[in-house]
Amino acid sequence: MMNTQLTLASMLDRTERYFSKKRIISRTLTKTHTFTYEAYVKRTRSLASALYKLGVEKGDRVGTLGWNHHRHLEAYFAVPSMGAVLHTINIRLSEDHLKFIINHAEDKFLLIDEDLLPLIERIKDELTSVEGFIVMTDKEELPDSTLAPMYSYEKLVANGERTFSFVEDIAENDAAVLCYTSGTTGKPKGVLYSHRGLYLHSMSLGMTDTAGLSEADTVMPVVPMFHVNAWGIPFASTWLGSTQVLPGPNATPKILAKLIEEHKVTITAGVPTIWLGLLKELEQESYNLNSLRAVLCGGSAAPKGMIRAFEETHGIPFLHAYGMTETTPLVTASKLKSYQTDLPDEERLEVRSKQGLVVPGIELKAVNEYGEVKADGVEMGELLIRGPWIADGYYKDDRSGEAFIDGWLHTGDVVTIDEEGLVKIVDRTKDLIKSGGEWISSVDLENTLMAHPDVFEAAVVSIPDPKWQERPVACIVLKDGKNITKDEIINYLEPQFAKWWLPDEVIFMDEIPKTSVGKFLKMALREQVLGQLS
């Protein structure tokens, strides 16, 4: 067979040749743009040519701080297709983490949305590799900023070569995209996605047994493009010629509902928090959303009530899926097998609320200390994953050995797998808290709290939250004779963490329950906290 390389440039070639008439609808700060793919590809080539002239070379990293819009999508293909690496930066990280990942990735240029400039202005003096800042804005003039040198994205595109040829010598195992994940402890960890991984992941997204993305779809990724490549959906949608609706900055449930209705969106994707918001909006106002064939939901477990509300109350099919930054992310999708469609409603819902069956292309198993656990839906084990779109380590990070062992990714998620092969997450080996689809490390918060001069010991546990799934609560034992307030604790944490990491509650107690070997008994502590807060 031919040694044809699976690259993003070859995917874009398909878009250019066959889907020139199809459209991208893009909402930005000031307006809603509509582009044909023909225009999109020309702008993408122009952007690549401009970056090339600015000195971006094969292997260089180019960072983005952007919402879901057409310019971000242009960077998605332009940067990897010129052989460079697209580093999508989570705009919700703390200053410390932002600084860390930009310097760790050694980003040469940053593409920044106008409204996100302050995030970088605050840390600009500590950035060690950035040679220039490219502002993504609809306005003619560049905004006032302390960043320099600063370039206008639109001027670069206008002056670029619309027929610029991408480099030919990209191998499928070359890096295409870099994304950092907030890990269990310490600094964020980088995951490098290869062209091959993204290509195969796109094929998988197009398979009927996964999301079945196709040319006929109108796709709206609500999951941010700075979060695991919006689950890879922009890559697959562009390749397959789907119509794309990019909802832009601060898209409220009302905005999302209107976009779905107006553009007849057929499939949309996001974390449970988003869909809880949409359900609330649908209770208040009436929309015609019957174009939707699937609401793809991942990032955290979707509650059964949510699935029921979408399907039974609103007649909107719901598709529960599972993955993580390290897995590009698609690992499982919860669809009924053909012989399960006749199950009673309640059983079907039970099946559908699991994380689901592993998608074609990926392998998984659950293991405990004795080996692979039985697929009986009862025995629990840590979920291990492998496959061609699973990372094999963290980017330049000596913590890789903690998660990548003997060719398998050790997820830290504790699961059961039933007789049908359906995965259900029941716990986490490490005490991560998942809030709004993002991880919060309790261990990180604890370590910082315990570094406070007045704190004797501290434990952070999660409590269920109707909007964010989980929220952290800090439990603190003060040193003898010390007396500080909740506000002082929060003020102390604030400069060191993203805002959404800050505990909702601080509970002062005399003692934290511990195991015989002195480890926190988090389960007991959580119950105690829930009792106190209720």
Add this chain to the structure above:
Amino acid sequence: MMNTQLTLASMLDRTERYFSKKRIISRTLTKTHTFTYEAYVKRTRSLASALYKLGVEKGDRVGTLGWNHHRHLEAYFAVPSMGAVLHTINIRLSEDHLKFIINHAEDKFLLIDEDLLPLIERIKDELTSVEGFIVMTDKEELPDSTLAPMYSYEKLVANGERTFSFVEDIAENDAAVLCYTSGTTGKPKGVLYSHRGLYLHSMSLGMTDTAGLSEADTVMPVVPMFHVNAWGIPFASTWLGSTQVLPGPNATPKILAKLIEEHKVTITAGVPTIWLGLLKELEQESYNLNSLRAVLCGGSAAPKGMIRAFEETHGIPFLHAYGMTETTPLVTASKLKSYQTDLPDEERLEVRSKQGLVVPGIELKAVNEYGEVKADGVEMGELLIRGPWIADGYYKDDRSGEAFIDGWLHTGDVVTIDEEGLVKIVDRTKDLIKSGGEWISSVDLENTLMAHPDVFEAAVVSIPDPKWQERPVACIVLKDGKNITKDEIINYLEPQFAKWWLPDEVIFMDEIPKTSVGKFLKMALREQVLGQLS
């Protein structure tokens, strides 16, 4: 990303883990079998263990002469998963060609259907590599045969290890399957399929924008398993856990209609000749075939009338596709783009009768002597194809350079490509005749005819045929004073060609029209022949 290899064994692992309850229905000479995938995988492992004990090693070729049934499907996964190469032998080849390909492939063992034993008995003394013959039969006792040593497939499977482990060190670029194609001239040419090629091709078959194969499908490949792996459908269906219906030997239109009705087949695949037969059957008897979501048709162009009959008369969706042995075979599928669904009926039919849009993963272009031709639906060029499931040469064959040039497969098909990217085959560069989905080389027939002592010159042209698409007609100029009959000509050709290659008509003439440089004017000759025969 992990260096996970795309292999058939990993596909079978998925089947075993998740689809053990799903079924394979298999029609053989004496009865219809039903197996679960659980039983299927155990039998497949047993077969591999038995072949291993017989001495089959990594890289060895194992030939099959079989219809579409469960044993053939077992060999499909068992042989490649043990690192050997499955050589599917076209049972319709001439003795000469059968002998040639078995010796050229150096098959170590042959798996042969009971009713196909005579094909091999006739040539057994001239086989240079075969160490044993394994008979696939439902009967307890081995049939009488001159073949030796002879083994019973069922006894091998019964005595094998049902938990046999496949070898671990298969790389995705290793050979998995070998299939010979009747080429333009001379001996058949071998195409070697890699694990990677078959894996990616299976992903493509599962994509919504191609055939969309899924777990929910009941799939019946009518296209033979000795013909381009039944278009790769058995690999994809097994992997995805689809129910499979394998129609077995000599499946008449009546048998096919009954199988579709009884087992609620959702997708079936075959050449136009098969579907013409089915349409005739549907005119004579009444069946409920409304489970069918697609009749996949390739191998030759499907006439518009056939598409119309399926869709309008019988309400059965028709899916026209294109490919060849060298392309695994899926290259194009003719689906309407979303904005074409509103076209008037006649225009939609026009679109649908084209070969269609290239599937995701493959690239193609049409070139003439000046380079790539315009995509205007008018300019003609030779179709060039490349991609990860396209062959890069013929197996141990110095004719590879004729078709594989600068990284592209030169198909010999002359096409137009329209503004939408839809490919339409308009002619062939070489004078191949396509009969019942198989190629007949006019040049081969001509060379043999002209070797007859009484023949002065001979040309073979195709005439349209309602059942077989095209059939060959021989035009012969005898030497002065010679006088032989049509029957004598046919008798002369018979031992050297497959039966279906033999010309339907032999026309004796005084002169064959030629170009100024002495080449046959085939177009003019064909018109002359059509005039004479009408």
